Amino acid sequence: MNAFEVKDCALLTRMSGIQPAFNLRELRDRIALCHPDVLYHHFCETVLVPSFDYPDYRNDFAVWARWRLGDQILSERLGMIDPYLYPSMEELRGAALEIIDERLSEVTMVPWARPGHEFYFMQAVTIVFDTGERINHPDELSNVVSRMTNGSIYFHVLEARRRCPVGVDDFTGWLKGYDGNWDHYIKAVKAIDVTFHTLSEIRQELVEAFAGKRIRRPKERRT
Amino acid sequence: MNHSLDDYIPVVGDPVIRQLRTLGEKLKGLQVLHVNSTAEGGGVSEILTWMVPLMRDLGLDAVWRVIMGTTPFFNTTKAIHNGLQGRDASISKKDWDHYVEVNAQNYAEMKNILESAELVVIHDPQPAPLIDLCTGRKGKWIWRAHIDISRPVRSVWKSLRPCVEKYDASIFSMGPFAQLLPHPQFVIAPSIDPLSDKNIDLEETELEKVRNLFGLDKSRPLLVQISRFDRFKDPVGVIQAYRLVKKVLSVQLVLAGGGATDDPEGKEILDEVKEAAGDDPDIHVLLLPPNSHRTINALQRLADIIIQKSTREGFGLTVTEGLWKGKPVIGGDVGGIQLQIYNHYTGYLINTPEGAAHRIRFLLHHRDRMISMGKTAREFVRENFLLTRHLREYLTLFSWMLRAEGKHTIMI
Numbered sequence: 001m002n003a004f005e006v007k008d009c010a011l012l013t014r015m016s017g018i019q020p021a022f023n024l025r026e027l028r029d030r031i032a033l034c035h036p037d038v039l040y041h042h043f044c045e046t047v048l049v050p051s052f053d054y055p056d057y058r059n060d061f062a063v064w065a066r067w068r069l070g071d072q073i074l075s076e077r078l079g080m081i082d083p084y085l086y087p088s089m090e091e092l093r094g095a096a097l098e099i100i101d102e103r104l105s106e107v108t109m110v111p112w113a114r115p116g117h118e119f120y121f122m123q124a125v126t127i128v129f130d131t132g133e134r135i136n137h138p139d140e141l142s143n144v145v146s147r148m149t150n151g152s153i154y155f156h157v158l159e160a161r162r163r164c165p166v167g168v169d170d171f172t173g174w175l176k177g178y179d180g181n182w183d184h185y186i187k188a189v190k191a192i193d194v195t196f197h198t199l200s201e202i203r204q205e206l207v208e209a210f211a212g213k214r215i216r217r218p219k220e221r222r223t
Numbered sequence: 224m225n226h227s228l229d230d231y232i233p234v235v236g237d238p239v240i241r242q243l244r245t246l247g248e249k250l251k252g253l254q255v256l257h258v259n260s261t262a263e264g265g266g267v268s269e270i271l272t273w274m275v276p277l278m279r280d281l282g283l284d285a286v287w288r289v290i291m292g293t294t295p296f297f298n299t300t301k302a303i304h305n306g307l308q309g310r311d312a313s314i315s316k317k318d319w320d321h322y323v324e325v326n327a328q329n330y331a332e333m334k335n336i337l338e339s340a341e342l343v344v345i346h347d348p349q350p351a352p353l354i355d356l357c358t359g360r361k362g363k364w365i366w367r368a369h370i371d372i373s374r375p376v377r378s379v380w381k382s383l384r385p386c387v388e389k390y391d392a393s394i395f396s397m398g399p400f401a402q403l404l405p406h407p408q409f410v411i412a413p414s415i416d417p418l419s420d421k422n423i424d425l426e427e428t429e430l431e432k433v434r435n436l437f438g439l440d441k442s443r444p445l446l447v448q449i450s451r452f453d454r455f456k457d458p459v460g461v462i463q464a465y466r467l468v469k470k471v472l473s474v475q476l477v478l479a480g481g482g483a484t485d486d487p488e489g490k491e492i493l494d495e496v497k498e499a500a501g502d503d504p505d506i507h508v509l510l511l512p513p514n515s516h517r518t519i520n521a522l523q524r525l526a527d528i529i530i531q532k533s534t535r536e537g538f539g540l541t542v543t544e545g546l547w548k549g550k551p552v553i554g555g556d557v558g559g560i561q562l563q564i565y566n567h568y569t570g571y572l573i574n575t576p577e578g579a580a581h582r583i584r585f586l587l588h589h590r591d592r593m594i595s596m597g598k599t600a601r602e603f604v605r606e607n608f609l610l611t612r613h614l615r616e617y618l619t620l621f622s623w624m625l626r627a628e629g630k631h632t633i634m635i
Contacts (some may be wrong), residue, residue: 050607
């Protein structure tokens with residue numbers, strides 16, 4: 001069985017070239033037309049951006065709706081979008097637009113942000129690199145994961161879901177191909193609600209999962 | 224004092240330093256040239272003082288050069304600087320010509336290294352015309368704007384823009400500070416050095432010494448605002464907030480800053496502040512000499528709450544410093560302060576003296592909240608605004624510029 005190759009990644013934010021949005025209608029129109037990398041950035045990459053990891057909302061649109069538009073209803077709806085449940089960025093875009101269109105049909109006045117509180121559309125560039133570290137056996141996972149950077153956690157747990165096979169994190173993919181029965185680890189990883197945790201919290205959850213603290217191992221774990 | 228990267232392991236953890244070393248390994252030997260206009264004093268030279276040695280520690284062949292200039296040149300670049308930030312600036316054609324002429328003299332001195340460096344980072348507008356002069360350049364050139372140029376004086380930006388457009392990329396401290404340019408524009412926020420005199424942990428004895436030096440009462444809460452005496456920092460508004468709190472709680476206020484005496488407007492503001500403070504013995508207006516870094520550090524650590532009641536702000540590194548000391552910060556809802564203060568988590572954003580007073584009273588009545596917010600604040604800075612993150616973003620940019628212009632993700 002091939003060893004698990006520990007990768008890491010670093011992200012740098014860049015301007016998207018899209019004019020900022022001052023109100024909800026402008027936000028809607030720009031979301032409809034922006035490059036998929038912009039959507040991906042505000043829904044998924046935001047956890048790697050040097051910014052406050054808002055525990056209340058997990059994407060930048062929901063945070064802006066709450067704190068800059070003052071629209072709590074909209075922020076609650078946008079905040080519940082789990083980007084990893086959508087097989088493509090276009091479907092994610094459609095879901096976001098559906099929520100915004102619904103809200104625009106409900107309000108009598110288009111919510112707006114005061115000057116200085118506009119929404120800036122950003123995107124990012126990402127560098128992925130091999131750390132040189134290898135995991136040769138599943139029982140090493142807990143120890144190695146505990147030392148991983150946020151970049152590694154992001155790459156192997158979140159970014160992995162967009163690579164083939166879509167929707168699967170790298171740990172699960174590796175464990176499925178490893179000799180023996182590692183379902184207890186796979187189930188424990190699956191039980192982690194990754195969208196609603198910070199990267200540090202995901203690391204801690206994984207460490208506990210691989211240390212067997214979160215699940216019961218089957219009596220015979222190796223064939 | 225220059226530190227090695229390993230000195231930061233106890234602060235940020237081994238994985239962060241390992242990540243930097245792995246990235247550095249991929250860029251080993253890369254010739255990087257930083258050019259700015261001052262070797263000491265000011266934020267840019269402070270950054271380069273730690274950044275260049277740390278890049279070298281990582282194996283990059285990083286070099287820092289400072290351009291030389293005449294007094295008229297620096298008067299012109301000061302006017303350009305002000306104009307880019309939207310302040311009135313009168314720059315004649317003769318001034319612009321002299322600006323280019325001085326850059327040409329510097330170019331002659333630095334021609335070889337400017338032509339051969341694989342990456343050239345030009346900081347701020349002073350050395351920006353070097354790109355026009357360096358026709359034999361082989362590397363990628365990046366313009367790093369440390370200032371907010373979102374609303375420049377049109378004539379100034381119109382004159383400088385053709386030169387800036389020639390760069391391969393530019394860097395701004397925040398998205399809202401940028402101008403639309405025909406090349407990739409990156410966002411790299413400033414950072415603080417946790418091992419510098421301004422931020423390093425201090426012994427209790429040193430704190431007590433500073434407390435006694437300024438006659439501060441240990442038994443009563445202390446509010447501190449550190450900033451130069453500038454109208455945009457609203458020191459008089461801080462005094463108004465203090466007075467509103469003082470009606471119900473016996474608190475002390477320190478307003479500390481430096482560099483006012485040689486600045487006519489600064490002197491005027493300082494006089495206004497002193498007048499507003501009157502003879503209240505609990506308001507301490509401190510005009511500190513340059514390099515009072517440890518004193519400022521101690522005052523921030525002695526504070527119960529740190530205030531930065533700006534009405535206009537760049538990034539606001541004094542807020543970062545306050546958060547790093549594990550204090551909740553009450554700050555104006557402007558500029559980079561908005562990126563650092565999150566209501567109920569790291570402090571409170573406010574718009575008025577009344578708002579500041581309300582939050583001060585709330586926090587002083589909820590000490591447990593102050594402690595938990597302080598912890599969140601420190602971890603927030605550790606994760607996002609220390610120099611290690613700043614360095615990582617530069618290395619990411621260099622890797623991307625050299626290998627994958629135009630792509631979202633690259634493997635190196």
